[in-house]
Amino acid sequence: LSEQIRVHPQINNLLSTFHKRIADDFACLKNNSQIAGTTSNVYFLNHQNYDEVPDSISKNVINTIEAEFVTKFAFYLHQQDADFDPGNITILTPFTAQKELIKSLLAPELIKEKTVKISEIITKEVGMHNYEPEFAQKIIVTEKKLGSVNVQLISDYRYEENKIVILSLVAVPQRWQKEALTILSTKDLVYTALSRATRGLYIFGDGDLLKNIPPWTDIIKKTINEINVMLKCGHNVKVPCHERLNVDEYRCKRPKDVEIPTCGHVVRVDCFVTNPECTKRCGYLLSCGHKCEGSKFIKEAVRMWNVVKSQKKQNELTEEEKEQIIQAMDNEIQELYGDGDNVTGHWFCCPNGHPYYIATQRSVCNDCGAIIGGTGHIVVPSNSFYGEFDGSAAPAYPGQPARQPNREI
Numbered sequence: 001l002s003e004q005i006r007v008h009p010q011i012n013n014l015l016s017t018f019h020k021r022i023a024d025d026f027a028c029l030k031n032n033s034q035i036a037g038t039t040s041n042v043y044f045l046n047h048q049n050y051d052e053v054p055d056s057i058s059k060n061v062i063n064t065i066e067a068e069f070v071t072k073f074a075f076y077l078h079q080q081d082a083d084f085d086p087g088n089i090t091i092l093t094p095f096t097a098q099k100e101l102i103k104s105l106l107a108p109e110l111i112k113e114k115t116v117k118i119s120e121i122i123t124k125e126v127g128m129h130n131y132e133p134e135f136a137q138k139i140i141v142t143e144k145k146l147g148s149v150n151v152q153l154i155s156d157y158r159y160e161e162n163k164i165v166i167l168s169l170v171a172v173p174q175r176w177q178k179e180a181l182t183i184l185s186t187k188d189l190v191y192t193a194l195s196r197a198t199r200g201l202y203i204f205g206d207g208d209l210l211k212n213i214p215p216w217t218d219i220i221k222k223t224i225n226e227i228n229v230m231l232k233c234g235h236n237v238k239v240p241c242h243e244r245l246n247v248d249e250y251r252c253k254r255p256k257d258v259e260i261p262t263c264g265h266v267v268r269v270d271c272f273v274t275n276p277e278c279t280k281r282c283g284y285l286l287s288c289g290h291k292c293e294g295s296k297f298i299k300e301a302v303r304m305w306n307v308v309k310s311q312k313k314q315n316e317l318t319e320e321e322k323e324q325i326i327q328a329m330d331n332e333i334q335e336l337y338g339d340g341d342n343v344t345g346h347w348f349c350c351p352n353g354h355p356y357y358i359a360t361q362r363s364v365c366n367d368c369g370a371i372i373g374g375t376g377h378i379v380v381p382s383n384s385f386y387g388e389f390d391g392s393a394a395p396a397y398p399g400q401p402a403r404q405p406n407r408e409i
Helices: 009-015 064-079 096-105 174-184 187-195 216-223 300-311 319-337
Strands: 042-046 089-093 114-129 132-146 150-153 162-168 197-205 226-230 236-240 255-259 266-270 347-349 355-357 362-364 371-375
Touching: 009 042, 009 187, 009 197, 009 216, 042 216, 064 089, 064 096, 064 162, 064 197, 089 096, 096 150, 174 187, 187 197, 187 216, 255 362
Parallel strands: 042 197, 089 150, 089 162, 162 197
Antiparallel strands: 114 132, 226 236, 255 266, 347 355, 362 371
């Protein structure tokens, strides 16, 4: 046997605890669909809610809360589909008293057999018209007999199966746990319990008690489901279903791309990082005092421009100060590229009117955070040419956004 088509892949994975996993034949697998109203076809609900147990555990052990949960979960599955057949559910437990309790708690809809009418539209080709086939539709009404939920002891269900199996393992207080483990750790009982479902297997019990004994250790690892918790950053993180997460302290490790305002480089960092340093070699003076060495054309003029703006309001720059900025940029370009004639025509404004000198990268405006700059010598469309600063009549490179109304410096 090299491939199996009997059980859902998640159940097959669970059974591989006992033997080498058999591959799933997805092309023929009829039980590969998800159970309506659930996020997983295999689930372990771990809880520690107990009833006091009298006398011998093997006959009288019950857990009222667990029994109520199990029966309500069965009713919940029934509610997901108007034509759902309760006969597709079997509830198994190792203890006789728990079996009888569960039976007494089942909703009437789950134990009364009834017949429902199912309508199906059949489309049939009836002829041809203008070389096109004509079709007719017919509604066929059939009757379907619905069964009832089956509640059995695990030991009595060895040679049967059902689409959905709900296990009630019965969580017990500490004084009965040793005796309960003697029963629940029986390999034959565990394998029978886990192998009777073909589409969905849902287990209720004290996982904390069982997780330290074989074969439950591996089973619980495979069945503890995770849920998505939304963090303040907007990302989701998966955590075990019953584990609490402090979203205020959690450090999201999802990668994000951040544009460094000072040099325009984009770096990838963990989401929780708020003020990343540039990891590229760009020549900018880092907070550690060292320079990033590499591509040096990183808006030296912008740096100077920001220094001036920090000392004066934008409209208070003198002509001498403007000339100093332009001359500094001329010297920078001449030193780097040996070309001092192409310094004009590089001034632009962000969407909010804040001037900057274009470089070969995108960045953000230090005044308002808007995107500035561009690539391939073309700025982003929201920016505009600002030749008034250096008296240039046109951009140094064609294809730039149109000039906006004059701005005074």
